[in-house]
Amino acid sequence: MRAFAIVLVLSLFLPVLSFGQNELIIEPFSTSSQYLNDVIRGDTTATGTRVNPERVYVLRRGQLYFANAFTQNTGYALRIKAENIAGPKPVINAFRSAAGTYPAQIFQVDTLIWLQNLSMNAWDEGGEDFAIYQTRILNVNRIGSTVYIDSCTLNGGTGTIMQTSVAAQYVEVKNSTFANAGNVRANNLGNGRAIDFRNVSIDSARIENCSFFNINDRVFRHFGAGQVPLRNLTINHNTIFNELAEHGCIGMGKVDGIFRMTNNLFVDNFIFGNDSTATERLGEFGDTDERGPSGAYKMTFVGTMKDTVTATTYAIRNNYYSVSPSLQGFYDSRNNRYDAGVGNLIPLTWYINGKLGADSVNAFAKVPSPIVFTAAPPTAVSMAQWFFLPIDSGGSGKIKQNATFKPEYDWMRVTTAYLTDTLNLTYQTSSPAYTGADQGQPVGDLRWWKLTPVSVDGPSGQIMPGTFNLAQNYPNPFNPTTTIRFDLPQGGAVLLKVFNIIGQEVATLINGRMNAGSHEVVFDASRLTSGAYVYRLSSGSNVASQRMLLIK
Numbered sequence: 001m002r003a004f005a006i007v008l009v010l011s012l013f014l015p016v017l018s019f020g021q022n023e024l025i026i027e028p029f030s031t032s033s034q035y036l037n038d039v040i041r042g043d044t045t046a047t048g049t050r051v052n053p054e055r056v057y058v059l060r061r062g063q064l065y066f067a068n069a070f071t072q073n074t075g076y077a078l079r080i081k082a083e084n085i086a087g088p089k090p091v092i093n094a095f096r097s098a099a100g101t102y103p104a105q106i107f108q109v110d111t112l113i114w115l116q117n118l119s120m121n122a123w124d125e126g127g128e129d130f131a132i133y134q135t136r137i138l139n140v141n142r143i144g145s146t147v148y149i150d151s152c153t154l155n156g157g158t159g160t161i162m163q164t165s166v167a168a169q170y171v172e173v174k175n176s177t178f179a180n181a182g183n184v185r186a187n188n189l190g191n192g193r194a195i196d197f198r199n200v201s202i203d204s205a206r207i208e209n210c211s212f213f214n215i216n217d218r219v220f221r222h223f224g225a226g227q228v229p230l231r232n233l234t235i236n237h238n239t240i241f242n243e244l245a246e247h248g249c250i251g252m253g254k255v256d257g258i259f260r261m262t263n264n265l266f267v268d269n270f271i272f273g274n275d276s277t278a279t280e281r282l283g284e285f286g287d288t289d290e291r292g293p294s295g296a297y298k299m300t301f302v303g304t305m306k307d308t309v310t311a312t313t314y315a316i317r318n319n320y321y322s323v324s325p326s327l328q329g330f331y332d333s334r335n336n337r338y339d340a341g342v343g344n345l346i347p348l349t350w351y352i353n354g355k356l357g358a359d360s361v362n363a364f365a366k367v368p369s370p371i372v373f374t375a376a377p378p379t380a381v382s383m384a385q386w387f388f389l390p391i392d393s394g395g396s397g398k399i400k401q402n403a404t405f406k407p408e409y410d411w412m413r414v415t416t417a418y419l420t421d422t423l424n425l426t427y428q429t430s431s432p433a434y435t436g437a438d439q440g441q442p443v444g445d446l447r448w449w450k451l452t453p454v455s456v457d458g459p460s461g462q463i464m465p466g467t468f469n470l471a472q473n474y475p476n477p478f479n480p481t482t483t484i485r486f487d488l489p490q491g492g493a494v495l496l497k498v499f500n501i502i503g504q505e506v507a508t509l510i511n512g513r514m515n516a517g518s519h520e521v522v523f524d525a526s527r528l529t530s531g532a533y534v535y536r537l538s539s540g541s542n543v544a545s546q547r548m549l550l551i552k
Contacts, residue, residue: 182216192216
């Protein structure tokens with residue numbers, strides 16, 4: 001109750017404004033000669049306070065914007081979207097200085113960030129040879145921050161494309177494409193992750209209906225000394241393609257609550273293979289504490305630490321993987337060598353299989369015929385050939401060095417134009433993956449099929465959460481409907497109410513008994529005015545609240 005009161009007190013200072021007052025159109029660089037970060041930073045009064053704390057920045061469709069320093073939203077929510085008309089996404093490029101350097105990131109998140117229908121690049125796409133990138137596109141730097149990314153492209157990052165450097169409250173990434181994570185020309189193979197949760201806690205995270213390709217290291221990473229749990233993670237209907245897997249594919253470290261991983265498609269996602277002789281690679285597979293027959297750590301697509309205090313609930317099903325003929329040919333070429341068997345790919349650890357029990361047979365399946373995408377970059381077999389080659393023969397020698405690396409070994413570095421105009425990750429409808437997801441949908445990112453995912457929290461996928469949790473509503477801001485998700489570890493009386501900024505109750509969404517499990521409810525605010533609202537969930541001794549913003 002105390003936390004709820006604090007939220008209400010803070011909300012008293014937030015103005016209730018109409019959509020027109022909140023929205024500010026930012027003109028492109030070609031018109032304004034202003035950097036995006038300067039415009040946002042300058043949107044303040046003479047005393048330094050924000051002109052409008054509920055501001056929504058709108059970028060012109062098909063126009064180019066530059067960031068020559070990162071935008072840090074200390075004390076205010078940052079909301080940026082494309083204008084509501086048809087046309088190509090606005091493009092935000094990191095700007096290269098005269099010294100040839102880029103800012104560390106485009107966005108440094110200090111409260112809440114909401115990005116929709118944007119294309120973001122870690123370099124300026126000005127014809128350079130990709131010798132340099134900025135470190136990442138987005139970094140969370142304040143405890144308790146929230147991240148929403150919807151319908152965006154995020155292209156490039158030497159270290160990681162998106163990172164949570166401190167504990168975050170909620171992360172949701174939907175309908176987006178991540179590409180070109182890592183750059184061996186400027187850094188080593190151990191860098192290059194799509195989403196890096198570092199070793200910090202996340203209260204809830206949802207990665208859904210996205211595509212990830214051209215990745216050096218892990219697609220999702222939660223690793224490091226002093227780890228705290230990554231709670232209530234959902235990875236649903238994503239396509240992962242052309243990943244080297246230097247230290248794995250999905251390394252989640254310490255997890256808690258619910259770990260859902262459903263309806264995902266993996267194609268050439270473990271290019272460096274299952275190699276017990278690659279000592280440097282093996283180092284970061286040790287979280288699982290599992291070793292193969294050779295005594296080396298076991299290499300798997302997905303790995304987590306074993307439960308130590310609370311039991312994690314695993315729901316892993318309907319995931320498919322495929323190996324292209326060119327990559328299989330490379331694996332076969334190693335069969336008479338000291339590292340024979342690198343093509344023996346293993347999706348899950350023994351521990352996760354044990355937690356799934358009989359359901360483990362539905363967790364992962366290899367398609368009988370390789371997946372062929374309609375339009376995609378070629379598999380980076382040349383990267384594997386260089387990696388396995390000894391140093392004295394001009395290769396990597398299976399270590400994280402780049403002195404012998406040449407541009408011709410690199411994967412096909414794609415541009416914004418390729419991502420928006422050429423890339424097409426549909427595949428043959430004759431594949432069992434085409435109907436292999438929940439309710440007969442295609443496995444993988446459904447945007448390519450112009451479909452949307454069915455709920456993974458419904459009866460067919462119902463699992464019992466380990467913790468009481470109230471997620472941030474989505475979308476947020478919203479107009480006029482939004483979805484509120486919550487988890488109940490046990491059944492009982494449940495009350496879910498909505499309040500305005502002066503503490504007056506405006507809606508009761510749930511008042512009755514509910515079973516344990518994951519639930520969601522749609523809130524329709526058609527009759528309410530624009531502004532900030534608080535929703536509060538209570539069940540037994542558990543109480544949680546979140547803030548949401550209605551913009552009409």
